[in-house]
Amino acid sequence: MCFNLLKKCFLVYGFSTLALLICCCRLPAFAQSPAAGQQSAVRPNIVVIMADDLDSRQLSCYGGQNLKTTHIDRLAKEGLKFDNLIASEAMCVPTRASLFTGLYPARHGAYQNHKPVHADLKSIAHYLGDLGYRVALTGKDHMTKPRRTFPFTIVPGFETNCVAETDDYFLDSVAQFMQEEEPFCLFVMSCNPHAPWTVGNADAFDPATLKLPAHWVDTEPTRRQFARYLAEVQRLDDQVGDVLALLESKNQLDNTLVIFLGEQGPQFPGGKWTLYDNGQRSSMIIRWPKAIPAGRQTDALLQYEDITPTLIDIAGGTPDKDLDGRSFRALIDGKEGQHRKFAFGIHNNIPEGPAFPMRSIRDKRYKLIWNLLAEEDYHIKYMTNTNNKGQVFSSWRQRAATDEKARFLADRIVKHPRLEFYDLQEDPNELNNLADQQRYKKRIGTMERALKKWMEQQQDSGVAMDKPF
Structure with missing residues (x-):
């Protein structure tokens, strides 16, 4: 059909039109390949280290x-x-489920620790897979079930069990994955510094000279455990360095968007399993020199x-x-x-302890925490x-x-008023x-209404969610 058209055009319009039409007829065969190449150039490989x-x-x-x-400092530099960056729930499963699905805990269903998400959901593995990415995960993988929701390619290399006493890892399989067809998105999920704090060199830290968080009680066991914890933070940094070195050795680093994520806070009082900043406030660093x-x-x-949503973008x-998150x-x-304008928080205590539901809302300066069962002990x-x-x-x-300051700091962990409000x-x-101070009543009222509106939008039933299921 194309040949007949060319013949007719040559007879009617001459050679110049014939040449133009030849280019047009051949264009699809040549346009697809460069377009694919251009797309690969502008779409980076993605490595998320968590x-x-x-x-x-x-x-x-x-x-x-x-x-x-x-090495983490290098990413920041x-x-x-x-x-x-705020974790909506300071527990491993809810945080990772939110990362992978773009949904808040009440909507993805894993709003209690060690519980699965709803089986009919899609995740980043679907969204990027549909865009031509190979999406894989190495390391801690307890948030990859059900498989229909999290169809990651599982790459051996990093420790999968967060409570293992060792964290031996190798990069051969990771390197092989990176060498295959691009583009790829790889989640490197470290188990550090999750308890039991048995890896790394704790002897590198003198417990007596460590600077403790101001909301901790200064005791010898606290300092000793903190030294072990910091050894695992150091081990985490070494892992980040090894992944960056691998990318460099494969000439992939500058074509790769590298994201470092801190997950949620530590397993110390006032951190993980709370809605204080030591639990909710996280870290994120993105290295992408082309942008x-x-x-x-x-x-x-x-x-x-x-x-x-940002990675999809x-x-x-x-x-x-319909996602709760939106691209930045x-x-x-x-x-x-x-x-x-606001970031929100949710905590359900079961199965880690008796029911103690909490909700929070914050802007960049103020935070309101609502303890729904304030009459109980946490x-x-x-x-x-x-x-x-x-x-x-x-x-x-x-x-x-025997110490009044220590009594205040310890009571702060287990006894909570209905509202907590912090600058x-x-x-x-x-x-x-500051919840009882009159000058903050209007602000507290505004934030409390916004929090309850968010809960309604999420179909968050509050106390009723903190029950065994």
Whole structure:
């Protein structure tokens, strides 16, 4: 058919038109390949490195004074550091489910620890897979079930069991995965620094000289355990360095968008399993030299739910409008300076202890925490069991018997009023509850209404969610 058209055009219009039509007829055969090449060039490979129970404020690039996190600091020096990434629930499964699905815990269903998401959901593995990415995961994989929701390619290499006493890892399989067809998205899920804090060199840290968080009780067991914890933070930094070195050795580093994530806070009192900043506030650093100038920093408020829509956006797709998160690509590109007005938090205590539901809302300066069962005591079997003398909190209670400051800090963990309201700028350790001060009543009212509106939108039933299922 094309030949007959060319013949007719030659007879009627002459040679010049014939030449033009030949180019047009041949165009599809030549246009597809360059277009694919262009798409590959603008769509980076993606490597997401995620910590496990990281106190992000211990990273030296976030102001930590107890160790030098050389490789994570390198990412911050060469990329964009986010100061206000908030985990909507300070537990491993809910946080990772939010990361992978772009949904808040009440909607993805894993709003209690170690529970699966709803089986009919899609995840980042679907969204990027549909855009031509190979999507894989190595390391901690307990948030990859059911498989129909999380169809990651599982790459051997990193430890899968977060409570293992070793974290031996190898990069051969990871290197092989990177060498295959591009583009790829690989999640490197470290188990550090999750308890039991048995890896790394704790002898590199002198417990007596460590700078403790201001909301901790200063006891010898606390310092000793903290030294072991920091050894695993150092081990995490070494893993980040090894992954960066691998990318460099494969000439992939500058074509790869590297994201470092801190997950949620540490397994110390006032951290993980709470809605305090030591539990909710995380870290994120993005290195992408083709789009991000070195040494940028932002205080924009984001949540883990925003990451999947952003990756979809970067990969050339359009994020589903039904997701709770939304892309911050414009912030990465420097076209916007802020992202969210509020970040939200949810905590359900079962199965880690008796019911103690909490909800939170915050902007960049103020946080409101609503304790829905304030008449009860908060208890976590892994953290506040004073019958277990090996737990750090047991030493806090012992000190509290004779020390008024220690008593205040220990009581703060287990006894909560209905509302807690903090000025995070003036009181970053959340030790001065301002909820009863008249000058904040209007602000508290506004935030409480916004929090309840969010819960309604999420179909969050509050107390009824903190029951066994």
